[in-house]
Amino acid sequence: MGIELVYQQLKERITPEYIKLKEPMREHTSFRIGGPADIMVLPDSARQIIDTVEICRKNSYPYYIMGNGTNLLVRDRGYRGVIIKIAANMKGFKVEGERVYGQSGILLSTLSKIIASEGLEGFEYASGIPGTLGGAVAMNAGAYEGEIKDSIEWARVMNPDGDIMTYTNKQLELGYRTSIIQKEDLIVLDCGLKFRRGDREAIEAKIEEYTRLRKAKQPLNMPSAGSIFKRPVGYYAGKLIEDAGLKGARIGDAQVSEVHCGFIVNTGNATADEIIALINYVKKQVKEKFNVELQPEVKVIGEP
Ligand SMILES: Cc1cc2nc3c(=O)[nH]c(=O)nc-3n(C[C@H](O)[C@H](O)[C@H](O)COP(=O)(O)OP(=O)(O)OC[C@H]3O[C@@H](n4cnc5c(N)ncnc54)[C@H](O)[C@@H]3O)c2cc1C
Numbered sequence: 001m002g003i004e005l006v007y008q009q010l011k012e013r014i015t016p017e018y019i020k021l022k023e024p025m026r027e028h029t030s031f032r033i034g035g036p037a038d039i040m041v042l043p044d045s046a047r048q049i050i051d052t053v054e055i056c057r058k059n060s061y062p063y064y065i066m067g068n069g070t071n072l073l074v075r076d077r078g079y080r081g082v083i084i085k086i087a088a089n090m091k092g093f094k095v096e097g098e099r100v101y102g103q104s105g106i107l108l109s110t111l112s113k114i115i116a117s118e119g120l121e122g123f124e125y126a127s128g129i130p131g132t133l134g135g136a137v138a139m140n141a142g143a144y145e146g147e148i149k150d151s152i153e154w155a156r157v158m159n160p161d162g163d164i165m166t167y168t169n170k171q172l173e174l175g176y177r178t179s180i181i182q183k184e185d186l187i188v189l190d191c192g193l194k195f196r197r198g199d200r201e202a203i204e205a206k207i208e209e210y211t212r213l214r215k216a217k218q219p220l221n222m223p224s225a226g227s228i229f230k231r232p233v234g235y236y237a238g239k240l241i242e243d244a245g246l247k248g249a250r251i252g253d254a255q256v257s258e259v260h261c262g263f264i265v266n267t268g269n270a271t272a273d274e275i276i277a278l279i280n281y282v283k284k285q286v287k288e289k290f291n292v293e294l295q296p297e298v299k300v301i302g303e304p
Contacts, residue, residue: 003038006061006082010041013051018042018089025074025302028066028085030130032223033272034074035302037083044089046189050162053187056082057160064301065187067135068107071225075272075302086134086187095120098195099153104134104188108141116207121198122151124206128214130226134188138181139297140174144210149174155191157181164189177230177297219257222265228279229262229294237294238262244285254278276300 003021010019019041025034043049056063062081066072069085090105095118102111112127125146129136136148137155155172158164173180181188214220229237241247241261249256253270256278257263264278283294 006055006059007039009055014041014048025078029069029072029074030223031073031225031266033266033270035076035078037079039082041082041084042089043084043086049084049187052084054162067132068130070130071139071298073225073272073275073298073300075304077303079302087132100193102133103190104132106133108133108136115195116203119197119200120195121203122195124203124210127207128210133191137188137191138179139177140179151193151195153192153194156189157186158189160185217260219259219263219265224263224265225298227262228264228296228298230297232292232294235292240286240290240292241282244289246282246285251278
């Protein structure tokens, strides 16, 4: 019961070009880190997701859902199982008045431009978040004054048994960087969002302002996964790390960013082990100095 059998069964149901063997995960993560996934599937429909999950479960073979890999650290030995990457093959959308429908693979940056061009406001904050819509729902992504929770009306989700259900905003249990998607291993297939009419020029100006702020305050020219830690209640992770004297701290090629201490960057050929060692070092120092427990926001997967 192994990779060959799963591969053969997938080939019977999934478009062959959408199945990749021994796929280097560094090519699919914003950290540019990660060993090979045994198999990667790039589904183009809910049907292909259902089939892939069913084949994995039948063969007791692990699977993991990813979007654009911008909040993901894959270990150096890679992932033993199937990575289901819901991204460019599922990026459909439709705008109807103030309502917007999107498949989970569409990028937030693309969706934010579409929404702005329709003169709809309330999604400006998302223009610089580099993930997919599905990843944003799973994480309840947010920035500046907004988060996904503010505009989502419903999401169609699939559970591990292959049942498809439509969850309302409330049922999604969206909290700070958390949702029922993470808690119950659900897969986001598509969603409905609602915005309000606004002034197109003002909306575009706000997007420009947020872009300017990000460029000034974040190390966007280096591979990272964004904020590496969640914001602890009552503090800012970046400030605590800076006050602990850790700006620029390094382990190998992993470094606490000199631009924004809340980011860990890959300065060249960092390994996942180096990033994890630096996360643990920062956690320990901040705990010792300020008695605050930092919790990683980034998801870590792969063979230890
Ligand atoms: C430079 C930079 C800036 C960032 N700025 C921000 C920011 O301002 N605000 C913010 O919130 N985040 C930020 N991030 C982090 C990241 O972009 C978000 O967490 C984003 O929502 C992750 O989306 P993704 O598609 O890349 O998901 P991935 O990284 O691929 O996956 C993240 C999690 O979502 C799950 N997931 C992905 N797609 C689905 C799906 N279809 N169904 C179910 N689960 C799914 C995965 O299983 C995983 O648990 C930043 C990252 C970078 C690199």
